[in-house]
Amino acid sequence: MAGTGAGxxxxxxxxxxxxxLPGPFFRFDGLAQNLLHNPLAIHWAHRAWAWLLLLxxxxxxxxxxxxxxxxxxxxxxxxxxxxxxLQFVLxxxxxxxxxxVSLAAAHxxxxxxxxxxxILFCHRLSGRGAxxx
Numbered sequence: 001m002a003g004t005g006a007g008x009x010x011x012x013x014x015x016x017x018x019x020x021l022p023g024p025f026f027r028f029d030g031l032a033q034n035l036l037h038n039p040l041a042i043h044w045a046h047r048a049w050a051w052l053l054l055l056x057x058x059x060x061x062x063x064x065x066x067x068x069x070x071x072x073x074x075x076x077x078x079x080x081x082x083x084x085x086l087q088f089v090l091x092x093x094x095x096x097x098x099x100x101v102s103l104a105a106a107h108x109x110x111x112x113x114x115x116x117x118x119i120l121f122c123h124r125l126s127g128r129g130a131x132x133x
Contacts, residue, residue: 001042001043001046002104002108004039004042005039006039006040006042006043006046007043007094007095007099007104008098008099009039009040009043010040010043010095011095011096011097011098012095012096013092013095013096014047014092016040016043016044016047022041022044022048025038025040025041025043025044026038026041026044027040027041028041046091047091050087050088050091053084053088054084054085054088057080057081057084057085058081060077060080060081061077061078061081064077072124073121073124073125076117076120076121076123076124077121079117079120079121080114080117080118080120080121082117083110083113083114083116083117084114086110086113086114087107087110087111087113087114090103090106090107090110091107094107
């Protein structure tokens, strides 16, 4: 998103200028061409991944809470869920408020925080067995 101006193409949320499905956002032939050269398609893909990750994070929290995960794993999943929610909210606010630099930078910093908490969660899982049956 950064550097393409994609964030400024739509300041509506959760829709993108009234649309949800990718059809109108993909102008070029081929998925790769759109995701590399079409800022509106990049914007759509960024949001689609955000929604998918948010849903996955909710599912992960549900699993760790339902399975009575050991404390370190459960705490890491809470941190991961919190970082994911913060990243999602910062991204939405960045778009709605027309990409203020301070908020966009906070969204970038939170991306690092999210990545770090994901690594922490994976580290806590290692050697302790899977949470899924």
